[in-house]
Amino acid sequence: MATSHPELELAAVKAMPLVLVLPPRLSALPDPVDLTDLADEAWILPTQISGFPGLLELAEQLWRSAGARPASIRSVSTLQTAVPLIAAGMGISLMPRSITDIAGTRVEVRNSLQPVAPLHAVMVWSRQLPPSPVLELFLGVAQRTYTGEL
Numbered sequence: 257m258a259t260s261h262p263e264l265e266l267a268a269v270k271a272m273p274l275v276l277v278l279p280p281r282l283s284a285l286p287d288p289v290d291l292t293d294l295a296d297e298a299w300i301l302p303t304q305i306s307g308f309p310g311l312l313e314l315a316e317q318l319w320r321s322a323g324a325r326p327a328s329i330r331s332v333s334t335l336q337t338a339v340p341l342i343a344a345g346m347g348i349s350l351m352p353r354s355i356t357d358i359a360g361t362r363v364e365v366r367n368s369l370q371p372v373a374p375l376h377a378v379m380v381w382s383r384q385l386p387p388s389p390v391l392e393l394f395l396g397v398a399q400r401t402y403t404g405e406l
Contacts, residue, residue: 262383264382264383266378266380269377269379269398271375271377272352274375275350275355276289276349276366276367277351277365278342278364278366279346279348279364280343280364282364285366289367289369291319294326295324295326297347298327298328298346299330299347299348300330300332300347301329301332302332302333302334303331303332303333304331310375314373318350321371330346338351339355339362342359343359350372379394
């Protein structure tokens with residue numbers, strides 16, 4: 257990502273483990289669930305932003321590892337938009353585990369039998385503007401807190 261946007265500076269904030277988010281009708285599936293059991297399901301994922309890898313790229317990796325491609329992929333603007341669609345039975349998704357704070361019991365959450373790389377939350381700012389003292393302090397705290405790799 258940094259190479260496609262050299263004008264931007266990045267700092268990792270947090271690694272977010274990903275889970276499968278399913279409609280209530282799939283509540284009988286085991287945990288973890290094999291992606292091949294979800295081959296006929298439509299996937300609901302946020303729209304890809306050029307040059308900024310995200311959930312779609314991680315989902316692509318997951319599908320390759322399972323040797324399965326979804327029946328269809330629907331795009332939404334945000335993960336929060338996807339939750340009611342999933343609850344209504346219109347598809348499934350790959351989301352950070354923290355989405356359960358928003359979704360509550362309206363959806364089912366399962367781990368994937370296939371390994372899933374985490375999504376990384378990052379801070380992004382312009383390289384052309386010197387960071388303010390507040391930003392420098394915040395970056396220091398964030399970098400001491402985050403111990404993962406991008």
